[in-house]
Amino acid sequence: MEHDEINDEEESRRPLGVTLIGGLYLFFFMLTVSSYGQPIPFFGRIFSGFEAQALVFVDSLLCLYLFLGIMKRQKLTLYLLLGYNAFEVANTLINLLFIKSGDLEKIVGEKVNPDALINTNVSVIIAILMLSLFIIRQHAYFTNRSKYLF
Numbered sequence: 001m002e003h004d005e006i007n008d009e010e011e012s013r014r015p016l017g018v019t020l021i022g023g024l025y026l027f028f029f030m031l032t033v034s035s036y037g038q039p040i041p042f043f044g045r046i047f048s049g050f051e052a053q054a055l056v057f058v059d060s061l062l063c064l065y066l067f068l069g070i071m072k073r074q075k076l077t078l079y080l081l082l083g084y085n086a087f088e089v090a091n092t093l094i095n096l097l098f099i100k101s102g103d104l105e106k107i108v109g110e111k112v113n114p115d116a117l118i119n120t121n122v123s124v125i126i127a128i129l130m131l132s133l134f135i136i137r138q139h140a141y142f143t144n145r146s147k148y149l150f
Helices: 002-012 016-034 050-071 075-098 101-108 114-137
Strands: 040-042 045-047
Touching: 016 050, 016 114, 040 050, 040 075, 045 050, 045 101, 050 075, 075 114, 101 114
Parallel strands: none
Antiparallel strands: 040 045
């Protein structure tokens, strides 16, 4: 009996790696919500106004869903995380290719260093790919096979 209780307790604890991933996606959620009302680069165009607000709203909902799914260790969320990260890498690459520093200067209102823009975006891509590898390594902890969060 005592051995079964220990196994149940270990199964119900959230591993540190999953907790860290959850915290990161909660941070992404807060970061996304805080950008509401600002112009948003999306697949090679810079959106503003209602379009940007709609994009931020949808992205916020996705980040919130991912956070909740991570905390519930939902198996489906694991695949959604990897898909979301792949989408973010594609979006960053396309923005890097099609949005010029001059376009950003008009919106920001000050000079944008093209080299720094490239370095920053490449760093973001590398960070997302490393995060995806970390998520893949944590796959065994996503044991909840429920299709629904609630």
